[in-house]
Amino acid sequence: MHVSSRVSRMKESATLAVAARAAAMKREGIDVVAFGTGEPDFDTPANIKAAAARALEAGMTKYVPTPGTPEARAAVAAKLRTENGIDCAPEHVSIxxxxxxxxxxxxxxxxxxxxxxxxxxxxxxxxxxxxELAGGTCIEVPGAMERGFRITPAQLDAAIGPRTRAVILNSPSNPCGIAYPPEEMRALCDVVAARPGVTVISDEIYEKLVYPEVEPGLRAFSPGSMPALRERTVTLNGMSKAFAMTGWRIGYACAPAGGGAFMRELVKLQGQMTNNIASFFMPAIVEALSPASAPQVERMREAFAARAKLVHALLSEIPRLRGVAPTGAFYAFPSVAGCRGLRSPAGRAISDGQSYAEALLAEAHVAVVPGGEFGACAGDHVRLTFACDEAMLRTGLARIAEFTASLR
Ligand SMILES: Cc1ncc(COP(=O)(O)O)c(C=O)c1O
Structure with a gap:
């Protein structure tokens, strides 16, 4: 059967592919340490699960408005106003x-x-x-590891041209595991603000996972809170990472542009695609964003902060790897350039992150994601997720250390 060129051209998600390969090896009985998927190991907090169960029991099983119930949209808008300083209303939000x-x-x-x-x-x-699916061209701006993978305002300014429609900002970042200090984000946003017609897409899915324990004073910053960018920012966020709700599939977009005119267009498209997400999740969203959930979110954040320190300490002991201390999200992104030109015990040549990751999985049974998947500048890196418990982290990193030392 014919497959459209826009879909056949599209790449499969590399992170999902690594997860599938690791799962297949596990099914064969191989003891794989999976550092591939960006998914918290914690269960969803009980009060959030209970809110969904209650709604289901109460028969909340019908269609609701495409962008979500009024209560859930109001809860998201209130969160964005109070926590992020974004001047928005429920009609600027879609779930x-x-x-x-x-x-x-x-x-x-x-x-x-x-x-x-x-x-x-x-x-x-x-x-x-x-x-690319939208017909756009992606202009990559490389962030150097020596600057903690953060781009400069001058780099951003040089990349914006007459055809630039949007700039995507993602802090804390997947895969770099870093967060921009607020003043650096502000400086990038000033560059966009000076270029009319350019929109910021701010992906804030990791906003709650910032580690001032590693970099004192660090906190998240929302571009949409800047008056100059209020009408030119689409803020993206969701429940997956901070609330340990990856499988629920709940996200949201907020755009106050044109008094809600942009959001009405977005909801029109959503209405032709999926309509609302599962209706009985709506009360669970309200519950997740309520003060009752905050202590549990904070406990998970503290656990991730401790793991960030542990992973960095263990990686720093491996002579051929180089990285930066993770300050946000749950990823470490070391360079394996120091292994280039070497061979694994089974004779695999290591030339970049891809060959390193393949040899590591085949011979040491640790799944990591090759860095080239995250941009042309990242071919010498691999991504490790530290959203797993300490024992697994120690086992996996001991295997990585042993494998890396065994290269000749
Ligand atoms: C930067 C970033 N944005 C968005 C997502 C998607 O999150 P969701 O599960 O809400 O679709 C991910 C998931 O890995 C991510 O890393």
């Missing part, structure tokens, strides 16, 4: 099937064929395919 769905909808609404979208890299694997 979608994950932040990924929000990103898809936003790009489809913003980008025409021939438009450019600027993307600081290394960046999450789904940005480029979804930009």
């Amino acid at each position: 979608t099937a994950g932040a990924k769905h929000s990103l898809y909808l936003a790009l489809q609404c913003l980008v025409d064929p021939g438009d450019e979208v600027v993307l600081p890299t290394p960046a999450w694997v789904s940005y480029r395919p979804l930009i």
Whole structure:
């Protein structure tokens, strides 16, 4: 059967592919340490599960408005106002099937064929395919490891041209595991503010996972809180990471532009696609954003902060690897350039992150994601997720240390 060129051209999600390979090895009885998937090991907090169960029991099983119930939209808007300083109302919000769905909808609404979208890299694997699916061209702006993978205002300014429709900002970042200090984010936003017609897509899915324990004073910053960018920002967020709700598929987009005119277009597209997400999740969203959930979110954040320190300490002891201390999200992104030109015990040649990751999985049974998937500048890196318990982290990193030392 024919497959459209826009889909056949599209790359499969590399992170999902690594997870599938690791799961297949596990099914064969191989003891694989999976550092591939960006998914918290914690269960969803009980009060959030109970809210969904109650709604289901009460018969909340019918269609609701496409962008969500008034209560859930109001809870999201209140959160964005009080926690993020974004001047928005419920009608500026739509609740979608994950932040990924929000990103898809936003790009489809913003980008025409021939438009450019600027993307600081290394960046999450789904940005480029979804930009290209919308007919856009992805302009990568490489963040150097020596600067903690953070791009400069001058780099951003140079990348914005007459065809630039949007700039994607993602702090804390997947895969870099870093967060921009607020003043650096502000400086990048000032560059965008000076260029009329350019929208910021701010992916804030990891906003609650910031580690001032590692970099004192660090906190998240929302571009949409800047008055100059209020009407030119689409803020993306969701429940997956901070609330340990990846499988629920709950995300949201917020755009106050044109008094809600942009959001009405986005909801029009969503209405032709999926309608509302599962209706009985709506009370669970309200519960998740209520003060009752905050202590549990904070406990998970503290656990991730401790793991960030542990992973960095263990990676720093491996002579051929180089990285930066994770300050946000739950990823470490070391360079394996120091292994280039060596061979594994089974004779595999190591030339980059891809060959390192393949040899590591085959011979040491540790799954990591090759860095090249996250941008042209990241071919020498691999991504490790530390969203797993300490014992597994220690086992996996001991295997990585032993494997890396065994290269000749
Ligand atoms: C940067 C970034 N944005 C968005 C997402 C998607 O999140 P969701 O599960 O809400 O679709 C991910 C998931 O890995 C991510 O890393």
